[in-house]
Amino acid sequence: MAPSWPLLLLLLLCLAGGGILQPRAQPDSKGFISIDCGYPGETSYMDDTTMLSYSPDIGFIDSGTNHNISGEYVRPLLSRRAHNLRSFPDGARNCYTLTSLVSGLKYLIRASFVYGNYDGLNRPPVLFDLYIGVNFWMAVNMSSWSDPAGGVVTAEAIVMVLDDFVQVCLVNTGAGTPFISGLDLRPLKTTLYPQVTAAQGLVMLARLNAAPTNKTYIARYPDDPHDRIWFPWYDAVNWAEMSTTQTVQNIENDLFEAPSAVMQTAITPQNASKNIEFYWDAEPKPNDPSPGYIAIMYFSELQLLNGNDVRQFYVNLNGNPWYPTGFTPQYLSNGATYNSYPSHHSRYNISINATSNSTLPPIINAVEVFSVVPTTNIGTDSQDATAVMAIKAKYQVQKNWMGDPCLPKNMAWDMMNCSYATPNPSRITSINMSSSGLTGDISSSFAKLKALLYLDLSNNNLTGSIPDALSQLPSVTVIDLSGNKLNGSIPPGLLKRIQDGSLDLRHGNNPDLCTGSNSCLLATKRKNKVAIYVAVPILVILVIVSAAILVFFLLRRRNQQQGSMNTMTAVKPQNEEAMSTTSYGGGDGDSLRIVENRRFTYKELEMITNGFQRVLGQGGFGRVYDGFLEDGTQVAVKLRSHASNQGTKEFLAEAQILTRIHHKNLVSMIGYCKDGEYMALVYEYMAHGTLREHIAGSDRNGACLPWRQRLQIALESAQGLEYLHKGCNPPLIHRDVKATNILLNAKLEARIADFGLSRAFNHDTDPVSTNTLVGTPGYVDPEYQMTMQPTTKSDVYSFGVVLLELVTGKPAILSNPEPTNIIHWARQRLARGNIEGVADARMNSGYDVNSVWKVAEIALKCTAQASAQRPTMADVVAQLQECVELENGRAVYTGGGSSSVDDPNWSHGAYTSGQSSNVSDNTAFEMEHRVPTVVTGPAVR
Incomplete structure (x- = not known):
């Protein structure tokens, strides 16, 4: 057997390269950003090999110094x-x-480093760290390379970017001066690399092209449209080679899209009776001693086989099947096996061996190996971060104002303090820029720092007037503007805050600033005397004309209202009191239509419920009672309690809404009661009560909902909310989505209920403003809490909490060991790739791991802090339908069982262009195949 050699060393062959960037930091038409770091020119240049344009880095960073490597x-x-x-x-x-990105898209980010003795010290830095935003990427260790001075070190990650920009940061760890030679960014389709989520990214360890015909060929753009770099991988002693010049096609909905140029070559054992074998070792990291890894192995048949020839093989990891059945590569079509979730071994021995039915030896065309890094750290509130970036640019601040303003805490920006209220984003609470040499006017961006408590701009050279927008900072208590050159007067908004004692405004030593003295007022009067003489007559004329127009329209409106009242009286049902013309929800201004459903008296309700004998449940409106109509139809009667804080307005709102919404996943109203002080709504009976009861296992049988049923309930509930947001007219925001407001009928079909807090909105004017915050703790959108403006994304946030309840079996707020939001609890565990530690243990693994993971990912997207980063309910419905299909596919393919490998932390998937007959063609499917993984460059054995 030939001695093993680490394929990771092949990365030393990396050529620094890149994509196009227009001057001043704009992506090119493909979305590529490519930076030549330290390039002294001011314009881009074209690379002769890739025909991509490289741009100088002056538009991307404002620190550091340029150097050339030594000529040798x-x-x-x-x-x-x-x-x-x-x-x-x-x-x-x-x-x-790097700016002008698409929020929620996946990006490949690649950095390259060539020391080249640029400083003449012949001493490469031992170690420095890389961060993507506030999340650790990797440690760059130059000393671990065989040629640390002249070799090219490459770092690559694939991450989901949740903003319209991303920052790549080099951090000095005290082991040498950080430097960088090149930086690339490449957009990827959202369907590629499904292992990349908002909670985790992939860091490349190896990307290998088996047996290229030209052994120096490094495949990249344009051969790979995504500009991934594929290094040659061959061993003439142990492996034979095969190739084709024909195109190898990607399958439909390919998850990885390996390029044809890579798939056109493959390796096979020199001895046809032998196996293909290679391995890699785990590489502990300072911040992660037991990292997880993802591997993707690519296969395509390159020979047109004779009728009796069969090529089929098993892929094994550490002696256990990687994939539960024999794999048959398809002719000139892409196929792959891969693991979806990371696990942990100290060494990974891969063996690919022919099955007993195979007449041909195994092959492999390419392999990718990644370590997994968590990306759960949330940066500073995006509005705060944008505001201070603008302040930095305006005043050309040269301190340590680089990267995220608040995180990591030990690198927070000078002159400011932040609040750290997990799981919410950090907020900037104070800025002290006293004696900082500031010039120009006061930036309007200060007024966007809504969590600011203290602002000190004293002893600078600021000019102009004080912006009244500063009075809109809700929390600020001290603003120090003393010792500047400000003029004008103190704005009325700030004066009011001073008078009511909520603000200490310090403005001394501003000679031209009027602070309300008689001299300021007299000077102002003299300056404007002529203007007043001209303006007064004009104002008098305008007032007279305006008054005449106002009287005309008031008279006209009164006549129209009288006509409307007459019309309403004409259509009023006999012997029936009109319920109200109050605008429900206060959002759209439409008058309440008369409810057309059956109207019950209070005595009829007493008879229907047998004296309100059996209570089904209780909410903020009142109790819900079991009842039967004359024809035996079972109903639920929701009777308003006199002690309820929900009154006529909420009752009328819900009654009005229920008369005009009709959807299979919304609860139906049979009638209502408005009999003096008594108000009630009569619904269809929902035999299985609330979803919360079933999640808690407190239904009458104490049974646990199986995962497939939970998925179906999630999909049906999402469809109901999608109808509210898009299907009814006007559309509605529910505002109280929670597991107790999702009811289940006798068939366990889901219905959204309780519309008393719902608000109508217009698609053109969403969001709507409210004076009060409503909802249930644990479910309320934090952005809605801050702005008092509910949107459809507020419902999406609440629904995300419901999804986490379905996945975990836990309530929205966990009580042990201390009160914790389920979102924070789940994010921490999912960041470690531990889906089994999140999924409800009572389901006894009776689920497809991938569908559970996907629902958890949907929930995390729904509960993103910023509403702009959340999907719409239409998106959620589409993704949940995919989850249902995954779960149904598991039942068909595995008969509901799991594979024989025991490790509970591993699942695999595979796809080829020709699946078995009971699985649809070209569909990626996941198997519960349990084995751990980790990576360092694979080595031949």
Whole structure:
């Protein structure tokens, strides 16, 4: 057997490269951003190999110094942008900012480093850290390479970006000056690399092209449209090679899209009776001693087989099946096996061996190996971060204002303090820019820091007037503007805050600032005397004309209202009191239509409920009673309690809504009662009560809902909410989505209920403003709490909490060991890739791991802090339908069982262009195949 050699060393062959960037930090038409770090020019240049344009980094960063590498390291195979670099001798953190991105998209981010003895010290830095935003990416360890001075070190990650920008930061750890030679960003389809989520990213360890015909060929753009870099992988002693010049096609909905140029070659054992074997070792990291890994193995048949020939093989990891059945690669069509979730071994021995039915040896065309990094750290509130970035740009702040303003805490920006209220984003609470040499006017961006308590801009050279917008800072208690050159007068909003004692405004030593003295007022009067003489006659004329127009319209409106009242009286049912013309919900201004459903008297309700004998449940409106109509139809009677804080307005709102919404996943109203002080609504009977009861296992049988039933309930509930948001006219925001407001009928079909707090809105004017915050603790959208403006995304947030309840079996607020929001609890565990530690243990693993994970991912997206980052209910419905299909596919393929491998932390998937007959073609399916994984460059054995 040939001695093993780490394939990770092949990365030393990396050529620094990139994509196009227009001047001043704009992506090109493909969305590519490519930066030549330290390039002294001011315009882009074209690379002869990739025909992509590289841009200088001046538009992306405002710190660091440019250097050229030593001439002895300028070699023929070294790309042009590796000839120079940018180093960062100053500051603990220095960051590149890449803008104009698409929020929620996946991006490949790649950095390259060539030391080249640029500083003449012949001493490469031992170690420095890379961060993507506030999440750790990797430690760059130059000393671990065989040629640390002249070799190219490459770091690559695939992450989901949740903003319209991303920052890549180099952090000095005290083991040498950080530097960088090149930085690339490439957009990826959201369907690619499903292992990448909002909670985790992938860091490349190896991406290998088996047996390219040209052994120096490194596949990348344009051969790979995504500009992934595939390194050659071959071993003439142990492996034979095969190739084709014909195109290898990607299958429909391909999850990885390996390029044809890579799939056109493959390796097979020199001895046809042998196996293909290679391995990799786990690489503990300082912040993660037992990292998890993802591997993707690619297969395509390159030979047109004779009628009796069969190529089928098993893939094994550490002696256990990686995939439960034999794998048959399809002719000139992409196929792959992969693990969806990481697990942990110290070594990974891969063996690919022919099945007993196979007449041909196994093959492999390519492999990718990644470690997994959590991306759950949430940066500073986006509005706060944007505001201070604008302040930094306006005043050209040169301190440590790089990267995220508040995080990590040990790198927070100078001159400011932040609040850290997990799981909410950090907020900026104070800024002290006293004696900082500020010039110009006071930036309007200060007024966007809504959590600000203290602002000190004293002893600078600020000019202009004090912006009244500062009075809109809800929490600020001290503003110090003393010692500047401000003029004008103190705005009325700030004066009011001073008078009511909520603000201490310090404004001394501003000679031209009027503070309300007689001299200021007299000077102002003299300056405006002529203007007053001209303006007064004009104002008098305008007042007279306006008054005449107002009288005309008031008279006209009164006549129209009288006509409307007459019309309403004409259509009023005999012997029936009109319920009200109050606008329900206060959102759309439409008058309440007369309810057309059956009207009950209070005595009739007493008879229907047998004296209100059996209570089905209780809410903020009152109790719900069991009842039967004359024809035997079972109903639920919701009777308003006199002690309820929900009154006529909420009752009328719900009655009105229920008369005009009709959907199979919304509860139906049979009638109502408005009999003096008594108010009630009569609903269809929901035999299985609330979803919360079933999640808690407190239904009458004490049974646990199976996962498939939970999925179906989630989908039906989402369909009901989607109808409210898009299907009815006017559309509605529910505002109290929770597990107790989702009811289940005798068939366990879901119905959304309780519309007393719902608000109508217009698609053109969403959001709507409210004076009071409503909802249930644990379910309320934090953005709604802050702005008092509910939107459809507020319902999406609440529904995300319901999804987490379905996945975990836990309530929205956990009580042990201390009160914790279920979102925070789940995010922490999902960040570690531990879906089994999140899924409800009572389901006894009776589920497809991938569908559970996908629902958890949907829930995390729904509960994103910023509403703009949440999906719509239409998106949620589409994704839940996919989850239902995954679960149904598991039942068909596995008969509801799981594979024989015992490790509970591993699941795999595979796809080819020709699946077995009971699984639809071209569909990626996941198997509960349990084995752990980790990576360091695979080695041949």
